[in-house]
Amino acid sequence: MLVVNGLARRIGSRLIFQNVGLELPAGACVAIMGESGVGKSTLLNCIAGLDRPDAGHVTVAGVGLADLNDEGLSRLRRTHVGFIFQAFHILPHLTIGQNVALPLWLLGESESAAGPRAAAMLEAVGLAGREGGWPRELSGGELQRVAIARALIHEPGLLLADEPTGNLGPEHAGRVLALLRAGIEQSGAAAVLVTHSREAARWADRVLRLTPDGLIPEVA
Numbered sequence: 001m002l003v004v005n006g007l008a009r010r011i012g013s014r015l016i017f018q019n020v021g022l023e024l025p026a027g028a029c030v031a032i033m034g035e036s037g038v039g040k041s042t043l044l045n046c047i048a049g050l051d052r053p054d055a056g057h058v059t060v061a062g063v064g065l066a067d068l069n070d071e072g073l074s075r076l077r078r079t080h081v082g083f084i085f086q087a088f089h090i091l092p093h094l095t096i097g098q099n100v101a102l103p104l105w106l107l108g109e110s111e112s113a114a115g116p117r118a119a120a121m122l123e124a125v126g127l128a129g130r131e132g133g134w135p136r137e138l139s140g141g142e143l144q145r146v147a148i149a150r151a152l153i154h155e156p157g158l159l160l161a162d163e164p165t166g167n168l169g170p171e172h173a174g175r176v177l178a179l180l181r182a183g184i185e186q187s188g189a190a191a192v193l194v195t196h197s198r199e200a201a202r203w204a205d206r207v208l209r210l211t212p213d214g215l216i217p218e219v220a
């Protein structure tokens with residue numbers, strides 16, 4: 001589902017990382033740990049085609065990102081990728097239900113078809129009946145769960161999650177990880193989870209550490 005080869009990114013004159021390689025078949029989950037500022041979010045952005053690497057290749061669902069223009073990249077993202085951002089990116093002027101339905105609208109599904117699916121997805125993340133409310137009415141942990149519902153609703157083949165439990169207490173974090181795990185198992189998606197938490201990393205099949213010179217196996 002995902003192949004990353006020899007990826008490098010510099011920002012200004014600074015080399016953030018190089019030699020990053022990763023192969024992730026459908027259904028596999030990898031956790032990526034690493035110091036703050038080492039480039040984990042930058043790496044996820046390169047994998048999602050939201051940022052362009054300076055060297056190397058990313059292939060998602062058999063398609064090389066370097067061959068796509070911006071429109072092709074956003075089409076690939078809409079179809080195959082679910083992204084949980086470090087800062088949620090929940091849109092304040094859409095209702096909670098509209099936020100979750102958004103990926104379906106982008107794929108051309110009607111509002112009347114997308115609405116019930118969004119409501120069902122919200123129920124699955126423990127927010128039943130909240131679809132008509134507004135993001136400002138939610139706590140950080142609840143917003144996190146809206147972000148998860150939105151990332152999974154279109155059943156993406158690749159889920160990218162940047163610190164999905166970063167703002168949650170341990171009890172909520174456990175519940176959110178269980179939700180994520182169930183979501184990807186149900187859809188057979190591959191997942192990349194960026195996290196600082198060893199607890200969260202245990203949820204993955206494999207734990208890697210991002211260093212300036214690539215991904216290395218994390219020793220517990």
Ligand SMILES: Nc1ncnc2c1ncn2[C@@H]1O[C@H](COP(=O)(O)OP(=O)(O)OP(=O)(O)O)[C@@H](O)[C@H]1O
Nearest residue numbers: 011012016034035036037038039040041042043086
């Ligand atoms: N647009 C930008 N302009 C300049 N520097 C940037 C930009 N984006 C990221 N950086 C720098 O690139 C480095 C990697 O950032 P990134 O956000 O990928 O780190 P991270 O590993 O996700 O950190 P954290 O764990 O704190 O989220 C950081 O040193 C950051 O300051």
Ligand SMILES: [Mg+2]
Nearest residue numbers: 040041042086
């Ligand atoms: Mg980050």
